[in-house]
Amino acid sequence: MKTAPRSDDRNPARTLALRTMEAAIEVDGLRKRFGSAQALDGTTFTVAPGQVTGFVGPNGAGKSTTMRIILGLDAADEGTALIGGRPYHTLRRPLSQVGALLDAGALQPSRRARNHLLWLAHSQGLGAKRVDEVIEQAGLGSVARRKAGGYSLGMRQRLGIAAALLGDPPILMMDEPFNGMDPEGIVWMRGFLRQLAAQGRAVLVSSHLMSELEDAADHLVVIGRGRVIADTSVASLIQAASGDRVELRTTARTQATTVLAHAGATVAVTGTDLLTVSGLPAEKIVAALTEAGVPFAEVHAHRATLEAAYMELTRDSVEFRPGGLGGSAS
Amino acid sequence: MTAAPAAAVLDKPAHAVRAAGADLRDAVHAEWTKLRTLASTCWLLLGGAALTIAVGAAAAAAFRCQPGACTLAQTGADPARISLTGIDLGQAVVAVLAVLAVGGEYSTGMIRVTLTAMPRRLTVLGAKAAVLAGCVLAAGVVAVLGSVLAGRLILPGHGMTVANGYQLLSLTNGSDLRAAVGAVLYLALIALFALGLATAIRESAVAMGAVLALLYLFPLASALIGDQVWSRRLDQIGPLSAGLDIQTTVNVKALPLTPWQGLGVVALWAVGALVLGAVVLRLRDA
Amino acid sequence: MTTVTPYRSDLTPGRDGFAQLVHAEWTKFRTVRGWLIAVIIAILVTAGIGVLYGSVTTVSCAVNNGKWLYGEACMTPLPPAGPGGELVIDRYMFVHQPLAGDGSITVRLTSMTGLLPGPNQMGPGPSSAPGSGAGSGLGLTQPGLEPWAKAGILITPSLSQGSAYAAMMVAAGHGVRMQWNYTGDTPGQPGAVGPANPRWLRLTRAGDVITGYDSADGTHWTEVGSVTLPGLPATVQAGLFATSPDETRASAAFAGGNSIDVGPTEVTAVFDHVTLSRSSLPWRGDYVGAVQAGIGEYHQAGGQFTVTGAGDIAPRPYERTSQLGPAVTLTDYLLGTFMALIAVAVVATMFITGEYRRGLIRTTLAASPRRGRVLAAKAIVIGAVAFVAGVTGATGAVVIGGAIVRHRDYYQWPASTPTEVRVIIGTGLLLAVAAILTLAVGTVLRRGVGAVAIVIVAIVLPYFVSVTRIAPATVGEWLLRITPAAGFAIQQPYPAYSQVTATYLPVDGYFPLAEWSGFAVLCAWAVLALAAAAYLLRRRDA
DSSP states (O other), X not given: OOOOOOOOTTOHXXXXXHHHOSOSEEEEEEEEEETTEEXXXXXXXXXXXXXXXXXXXXXXXXXXXXXXXXXTSSOOSXXXXXXXXXXXXXXXXXXXXXXXXXXXXXXXXXXXXXXXXHHHHHHTTOOHHHHHHHHHHTTOTTTTTSBGGGOOHHHHHHHHHHHHHTTOOSEEEEESTTTTOOHHHHHHHHHHHHHHHHTTOEEEEEESOHHHHTTTOSEEEEEETTEEEEEEEHHHHHHHHHTTOEEEEOSOHHHHHHHHHHTTOXXXXXXXXXXXXXXXXXXXXXXXXXHHTOOOOEEEEOOOOHHHHHHHHHGGXXXXXXXXXXXXXX | OOOOOHHHHHTSOOOOOOOHHHHHHHHHHHHHHHHHTSXXXXXXXXXXXXXHHHHHHHHHHHOOOOTTOOSHHHHOOOHHHXXXXXXXXXXXXXXXXXXXXXXXXXXXXXXXXXXXXXXXXXXXXXXXXXHHHHHHHHXXXXXXXXXXXXXXHHGGGGTOOGGGTOOOOOTTSHHHHHHHHHHXXXXXXXXXXXXXXXXHHOOHHHHHHHHHHHHHHHHHHHHHOSOHHHHHHHHHHOHHHHHHGGGOOSSGGGXXXXXXXXXXXXXXHHHHHHHHXXXXXXXXXX | OOOOOOOOOOSOOOOOXXXXXXXXXXXXXXXXXXXXXXXXXXXXXXXXXXXXXXXHOXXXXXXXXXXXXXXXXXXXXXXXXXXXXXXXXXXXXXXXXXXXXXXXXXXXXXXXXXXXXXGGGOBSSOOOOSSSOSGGGGOOOXXXXXXXXXXXXEEESOSSTTOOOEEEEEETTTEEEEEETTXXXXXXXXXXXXXXXXXXXXXXXXXXXXXXXXXXXSSSOEEEEEEEOTTOOSEEEEEEEEEOOOEEEEOSOOXXXXXXXXXXXXXXXXXXXXXXXXXXXXXXXXXXXOSSSSOSEEEEETTEEEEEEXXXXXXXXXOTTSTTOOOBOHHHHGGGHHHHHHHHHHHHHHHHHHHHHTTHHHHHHHHOOOHHHHHHHHHHHHHHHHHHHHHHHHHIIIIXXXXXXXHTTOOBOOOOHHHHHHHHHHHHHHHHHHHHHHHHHHHHHOXXXXXXXXXXXHHHHHHHHHHHTOSOHHHHHHHHHHSGGGGGGGGOOSOOOTTSOOOOOGGGTOOSSOHHHHHHHHHHHHHHHHHHHHHHXXXXXX
C-alpha cells in the first residue's frame, strides 16, 4: 500500500528532506482557543506521502484552523505542526514544498487570474512559463486573462488549485476543494487528487461531506470538537462499520429466518424480501439454506457506506444541530 | 479537463537553494507584480501626480500681491512652497495607494495566500515597503518637477520676479533643490507611514481615517488654537507640518524645526508606523 | 388526485413600515461592536480634546522682560463689556449735557474730514491709539476717511465704557446709521456727507424708547429706527460725538507671510443747528474711554461745533492679533470635532461598504426590496448616531473645558449661552450631515478607502487650506463657500459684524458664509450625494 516517496535527483535538498521523513505533515497536540471557544483541543495526526488523506469533520470541528496553523498563518497556543520535520515559517520557497488551497475567494477581484498566479510565481523565484503550465493543468487556459472577480466559484477553485500546484510541491493541502464544483468537476477533482497521490505526493483534503471523499481518499482523519476521533484507512473504517453482516434476498422470509436462527445467526428483516444476517459467515448461510431447501436469490456481504460510518463516528461531536422544520409552530 | 502528464510537472528543472537575499528579492519581485497588475495603482499614481501639479499651478496662478507691495520682504511669500501646494492633496492620494496595498489583501483574504507563499512576514512587509516607496518616488519626481516647472513659468507673471527680490525657481539653487527633493522624499515617507498603519489596523477604511487624521489634525490644531506655545509644539511633532518645513525656502530661520529635522520627524512617524505594523503582522494570526 | 394545501405560516406578519426598516438598520448598527466603540471614541475624543486643551493651555499674549505673560495677565484691565455681555470698544469724543426726562436732540452734520496713517505709521501689532492722543497728537498727516469713521448724536445713561446707548450717525463710507448697544445697526439715508450734502439727525427719547430720524433738509424727516433701552434712568447724557476706528490692512501674502498691519485714524466733524430739549447747562467735552486726560478736542464757535475723535463705539470681534492678545475661544474646545468627524466618516462608510464586501447587501435588499427606503433608513440611523455623538462630545468639551479654563483663571472670550447652545447643537448637526454625505459617497463608490478619503479630503482639506493659509485668502474663502467644508460655519463662535472692519479670518473662527447658510451648503452636498446614491442603488445590480 505504501508508495515510496517520490525522488528527484536533481534537487538534493528536497530529496533529502523527503527521504528522511516518515510523515509529510506532523501535527502534534495542537490547542487553539478563540475567546471562549476551544477550537482545537489536542489535535494530533500525521499525513503520509503517496496517498490522499481525507480530513473530515462537521462544520466548526477545527479543520480550517488546523490547516491555518500548519501553514503558519495562525499561531497555536500549544503543540506543533511540522512540514517534513520543520515548521512552515522556516521553509524556503514554501510553495515548492507545500501547495495549499484554503479559500478560493481569497484574491483581489480586479486582478486578472494569470497575474494572480504570476505574482505568486515571482514570490518563489519562478517565471511566467511555469504559470502557463499550471493554468493548462487546472484547465483554465481559455479564461486565464479574465479578471478573477468575474470567476464562478468552481473556476476560483481551479485557480486555487493552479496556485497550489505552482511550486510542484510534494505536499498538497486543500480546504474543501469540492465546494461549488459541478458533478463533472467533482469527478475530475477526485481523479486529479488520486493522480497527485499516485505521483508520490502527500495530499491532505478536508471536507465536511464524507461522500465527496468516498472514492478519493485512502486514509481518513476524522475530527470533531478539536479532537481527532479516528485516524484510520478508509478500508478499515468501512469494515468496522459494516461488521460481519450478510444480506440475503429470499421470497420465503419466515422459513429462512427459522432455519438461520437454528444455525445460530441473528436475523433482522430489512425489506419485503430482504434479511440481514449476522453471526454466520456467508458460506455457512448458503449451506444451511440449501440444506433446508429454502429458495434464495442473492447473498452478499453488507457494506456500510462511508457516510454511515462517518455519521456513526461524529454523532457526539457535531457542534450545531438544526432544530428541524417547525419554527414558530413548535 | 485532463491534467498535464505528470512528467511535465516533475521533470522541470529544480531551483537551487539560494541565500536569504534571494528571498527578499523574490518577495520584492512578487510585490511589484502584485502592485503593477492592479489597474488602480496606475490610476492613483498618475492621478496623484496630475492633481499635485494642477493644484500647485492653481496656487501659483492665484498668487496676488498689491502693487507696490510685491517685494519679498513685504510679502514674505515662498515661491517653492506655493508651487508645491499640491503636495497637500497629493499625499492623500499616496496614502490611499499605500492603504490599499495592504488593506486590499486583508479585505479579500488574499493576505493568507501571500503569507503562505512568503511565510517570512517581515520580508513581505519590507518588500511591500520597498516597492511602494519606489513607485511613489517615481511618481513624486514627476509631480514635483511638474509643480516646480509650473511655478517657474507662472509666478514671475504675478510679481515674483528677480527685481522684487525673489529667486527664480530653479533646481540649480540649493534651497529650491532641497525643497524639491524633500517633497519627493516626503511623499515616499507618507506612503510608508500609511502602509505601516494599514498593516497594523488591517481594516482599510479605518486605516485611511487614521492616516488622514494624523496628517491633518496637527496643523489644523496648531493653526486654530490661540496658544502659541502649544501651536509651535504641534508644528514640531505633526508629520504634515514638520514635513512642510522641507519645502520652505524663505524665512527658514522662523521655522519651528530646520528643514531636514522636519523631514526627520516625518521619517520617525514612518518608521514608528512600520514598526507597529511589523509587530502586529508578526504577532497576530493572519 | 390529491390536492396540496399551500403552506401557511402561523407567524403573525410583521408590519412593513418605514419605522421597521429604521429599526432593522439600527439593530444592524448597534450589533457591530467595533462601530459602537468607534462612536464612543468619537465622543470621548471630542470631549477629551476640549478638556485637555482647557487643562494645558498657556494662552500667551506678550513678552514682558523676556517672560511670557499668560492668561488673564494679558487681559488686564479687562476690556469693557456691553449690555449684552459681548466685549466692546467704547472710545469716542463726546460733547454732551444732561437730558432730564423725555426729549430730543437734533443736529445738522455738514462735514466729515479725517486723517489716515501713513505707511510708516502702520504696525504689525495693534496700534496703541487712540490712547496716545487725538487730533494732531496722533501725528497723522495723510488725509482720508476710514469708511467706518462715525460722527453724530448719542444718548447714553453714563460715560463709563460699555454703557447702553442709542446713536444716530453718519459713517463716512456707509451713510446714515442708527446704532445702539454696540451690536445694533440700521441703515438710513445712504451717501457721504459734505457742505453741499448735509445730513440732519434726530434722536427722541420717550420713556425707555429712543427713536432715530434722518433728514436731508431739516423739514422732511424719516424714521430710521426705534429701540428700547431697558431701565434707562430719568436723566441721560445727550450730545455730539466723533470717533474713527483703527485701519486694518491684511497683507495679501500667504505661505509664510500673513502679517496684519494696523494703524490709528481720526475724524473731524462739523455740526450746526444743534438743538436739545431744555438745554440749560454749557456743553462739556469728554473723551469717553480715555487712557489719559486731554484726548480728543472740540471747538464751539457760535452755533458751530467742530468735534475731533478717534476710537470706536462697536463690538470687539475676536482676533488673536488684536491688542488683547489671544484668548481661549469656543473653537479651541471644539478641535476634537475633526477627530470625531473622521471617526464618524469611517463608521458611516463601513455601514454601507461592509454590506457590499460580504454580499450582505443582497440579504438586505431581499428583505426590503424598495432600495431607496433602505438608503433612507440607513441615513437616518447613521445621522442620528452622529448627531448624538457630536452633541454629547461638544457639550463635554465646551462645558467641562470651559469650567477648567475658568478654574485655572485663564480668560475665555465671552460667548452668549444661545451661541454656546447653537455651537453644540451645530457640532451634532455637522457630524450628522457629514455622516450622511459619507454614507451616500460610500454607496456610490462601494469602496471603503475611496469614500473615506474623498469625504475627509472634501470636508477637512478646504478648511485646512483656509486656516493654515497655504493658499491665497480668496481661494480659501471660496473653498469655504462652495465645498462641504462650508458646514463648519455652524460652529462659528462669535458673530462677524458688518459695521466693524476686521480681518474676520477662518483661523479666528469666522466663515465667509453665515452660520446656517454654510450649513445649508453642506446639506446641499449631502442631498446631492444621496440622490446619486439612491439612483445608482436602484439602477445597479446589488
